[in-house]
Amino acid sequence: MEKMKNILKPKPNPQQLLKDWQRRLRQECRNIERQIRDIQREEKNVQKAIKQAAKRNDMGSAKSLAKEIVRSRKTVNRLFENKAQLNSISMHLGESVAVARTVGHLQKSAEVMKLVNNLMKAPEVAITMQEFNKEMTKAGVVEEMMSDALDSALDSEDIEEETEEEIEKVLTAIAGETAAQLPEAAIRKEKLKQPASSQDEEENVDDEEELEEIRARLARVRS
Numbered sequence: 001m002e003k004m005k006n007i008l009k010p011k012p013n014p015q016q017l018l019k020d021w022q023r024r025l026r027q028e029c030r031n032i033e034r035q036i037r038d039i040q041r042e043e044k045n046v047q048k049a050i051k052q053a054a055k056r057n058d059m060g061s062a063k064s065l066a067k068e069i070v071r072s073r074k075t076v077n078r079l080f081e082n083k084a085q086l087n088s089i090s091m092h093l094g095e096s097v098a099v100a101r102t103v104g105h106l107q108k109s110a111e112v113m114k115l116v117n118n119l120m121k122a123p124e125v126a127i128t129m130q131e132f133n134k135e136m137t138k139a140g141v142v143e144e145m146m147s148d149a150l151d152s153a154l155d156s157e158d159i160e161e162e163t164e165e166e167i168e169k170v171l172t173a174i175a176g177e178t179a180a181q182l183p184e185a186a187i188r189k190e191k192l193k194q195p196a197s198s199q200d201e202e203e204n205v206d207d208e209e210e211l212e213e214i215r216a217r218l219a220r221v222r223s
Contacts, residue, residue, distance in 0.1 A: 014106050017139055018097045021132070025090045028128055032083045035124070038221040039072050039079075046072075047174050049214055054175035061211055066171040068218050075222045082122050089115045089132075096141060106140050113142040 046065050053062040092111045099107055116136065119129040136142045 014097045017106070017135075018093050021093055021135075022090050024128075024132075025086050028125060029083050029086050032079050032086075032124065035221065036076055036079050039076055039218075042218055042221050043069055043072055046214055046218065049210070050171070050174045061208075062175050063167060063171055064211065065214065066167050066174065068215055069170050069174075070166045072218055072222060078122065079124060082119060082125055085115050085119055086125070089119075093141070108143060109141055112136065116142060 046069055050062045050065045050069075053059070053065065089112055092109055092115070096106055096109050096112070116129055116133050119125050120133065122129075133142065137144045
């Protein structure tokens with residue numbers, strides 16, 4: 001019965017397909033814009049935490065948070081690239097429909113296929129692009145990927161390591177002035193030689209819990 005319904009159901013024309021795809025692509029772009037805003041807003045909180053850590057001469061925590069900012073900025077850069085590629089797909093689909101008006105059907109687009117394959121490697125939009133890939137393959141816009149090629153595309157996410165230089169640059173930009181106002185190194189070392197009081201230990205626990213909470217918030221908005 002279900003098969004009969006599918007047979008009798010009229011196939012959408014190229015214009016209908018394009019309208020639906022472009023609507024969903026615009027929605028995906030809006031989702032990306034919202035995620036970028038969330039990350040940038042959370043980064044401001046992390047910058048405050050870095051300055052506070054530098055003021056109490058906790059440069060280990062400050063550096064750890066600077067590393068999180070480096071990661072977040074790379075995520076933002078990647079999201080901007082994803083958005084640009086989504087817009088390119090929309091543009092090329094418009095061109096494909098214009099051709100379809102002449103030849104009567106959608107033709108394969110090497111550019112769309114290339115962009116879709118690239119975005120299937122991006123963790124932020126991978127699931128959405130897998131759905132697009134299936135629909136566009138069915139419509140004849142892209143060629144069907146072999147299962148092993150699809151697995152390779154999904155597994156080849158590039159993980160960039162944060163370099164020491166990048167972290168130090170962020171740390172200097174945010175906490176450089178604060179760190180410069182701290183006491184001389186010799187005085188700070190003398191302070192470190194003194195046994196920690198129970199109050200100091202409690203403050204260290206609170207600081208560590210706060211750092212973990214900040215890292216968790218950043219991880220949520222990046223995912």
